[in-house]
Amino acid sequence: MSGLLYYYKNGFALLRMRVKNRAHKILLSFNLILLTISWIMAFYAYSRLPARMPLWLNFFGQEPIISDKSPAFFVYVLVQTLLFVVFLYLVRVKHRKVRSAQSFAVQSLQKEIILLVSIFFQLIFIHVQRSLILLAHGVGRGIRPYYFYSVFGIILILIPYYRMRLRALRNV
Secondary structure (H helix, E strand, C coil): CHHHHHHHHHHHHHHHHHHHHHHHHHHHHHHHHHHHHHHHHHHHHHCCCCCEEEEECCCCCCCCEEEECCHHHHHHHHHHHHHHHHHHHHHHHHCCCCCCHHHHHHHHHHHHHHHHHHHHHHHHHHHHHHHHHHHHCCCCCCCCHHHHHHHHHHHHHHHHHHHHHHHHHHHC
8 A cells, every 4th residue: 555655656746847848848938038039129129329428226215327329239138148147047957956856856846946936037038128228218217116126026025835835845
């Protein structure tokens, strides 16, 4: 009887592995979609930007830094891409060895959280880039603080969410 239960537990862990891998693929796909949207938006908007454009926004009541139109506009997209590569590195390299079904579940949870946090950072960069474009055309005022702080708040909420799910995994 216990062998059957042990087999069932391993079967359940394998079933869980497939579901988690699908979740990782979906989260990775959303990251790639957001990154692609950001690059398309940058290239599309760059040719339409006025001769003078902001390069830095007023995050905390600062005046925006306005400069001549330059390729420095792409710094935000480059940093966004670099940050995504760092997150991808954490997912791929940090979790190479799987020792048991429980450690696999913990590593799978860590990958899921890393990819989820990456999505929210992508959204922050897209918002900053959109704000720069609108400010350059005189349509927007800059960063919408409620959106900006909401996304950071969600990232901070993911910390206790991760710890709660980690504790649940270790108790199983």
